[in-house]
Amino acid sequence: MDVKHLCLGVLTIKDATGYDIKKFFERGFRHFFVAGYGSIYPALAELHKEGLVECREMAQDKLPDKKVYSITSAGRAAFETALLGTEPRHKVRSEFLVLMYFAHMLPPEHVGLLISKRMQEMEKMLDGLEQYSDARESFPDHPGIAFTVEFGQTMLAAAHTFLKEHGGDLQTSVSALDHKVAS
């Protein structure tokens, strides 16, 4: 399941331009999949070459032409096959937690700053997901959308609470160590 297939997946929901797809990613699944233009545009070009999507070019006033892609029936079939063969991985790569792991090697204030920054990011993501709070009604035949949104909300809330409750303690411990080293 790479960016190419995910684009195909988005196109099963609605027609879209590369730009739209990026937006869609950012809103709906930023918390579990990230993709930039550098991978989306080449993916769409390839899908087109393979006949899995069609493309209508639309001229615009004072703006570059829009390329609206739609999925073909071959594309839909390919996506379904890909889904069935996808290994259900779930990988986290957190430089933030690496930093927390080695917090004892950082200035205590830096630790505090990192934690509050991370909390802010989480709040931003939670705000983004809030826009999907009506997913159950808006997408009655896509129950997975509400499911993943609620999953994301649950995870983000749990992480946020953890940092709020234990972040201070970590900073305190690091400070204490600092003083010991200094003495």
Place this chain on the structure above:
Amino acid sequence: MDVKHLCLGVLTIKDATGYDIKKFFERGFRHFFVAGYGSIYPALAELHKEGLVECREMAQDKLPDKKVYSITSAGRAAFETALLGTEPRHKVRSEFLVLMYFAHMLPPEHVGLLISKRMQEMEKMLDGLEQYSDARESFPDHPGIAFTVEFGQTMLAAAHTFLKEHGGDLQTSVSALDHKVAS
């Protein structure tokens, strides 16, 4: 913060072979950083070339020679610098959640299977973290270890609970859609 720097980080805690480092990764930070031999061994070779680690070769009976690495003072300094310059990213890439997002395109039993598999994996990871339940006492000058372990336990528990409480609903919704399509 790449595998190279993380290896350096592990070596600030204790001397280790490439094999040991992999073990260490698996136990202590599997929930937020993954690395295989294919990235660890080349990383150690480079660190050695750069003088950031030293290496003692130890012959063994009936087993290949062991290469035990230790960090040098230059290595320690390099790691501290790297830490201070590390962007606190936290990225999730979940094919599992992609599958859940598109659950309506999968056979309902498949959805159920995916969820229970994922829950089992989580249980395994929780078991792994349990071995670190005494981290606060075992590593009194590394408070970040207990912090990240508890963070991981919190996240895994929250995810597990979510799947337990809502996984069935998703499967039910998908089943209902299936019948509608069939009719």
Place this chain on the structure above:
DNA sequence: ACTCACATGTAAAGAGTTACATGATTTT
């Protein structure tokens, strides 16, 4: 003045994964 939204793309570099290659010992 500056930043955000709209809109598409390329190219090089960087990083990690997977598969390959080898092989004895211990546990199940």
Place this chain on the structure above:
DNA sequence: AAAATCATGTAACTCTTTACATGTGAGT
């Protein structure tokens, strides 16, 4: 008999990230 543990490494492949390249219009 099979699987896991111990132990090291290479090479090709795949994929993504980052930086570059260009430009208008609207809002603050």
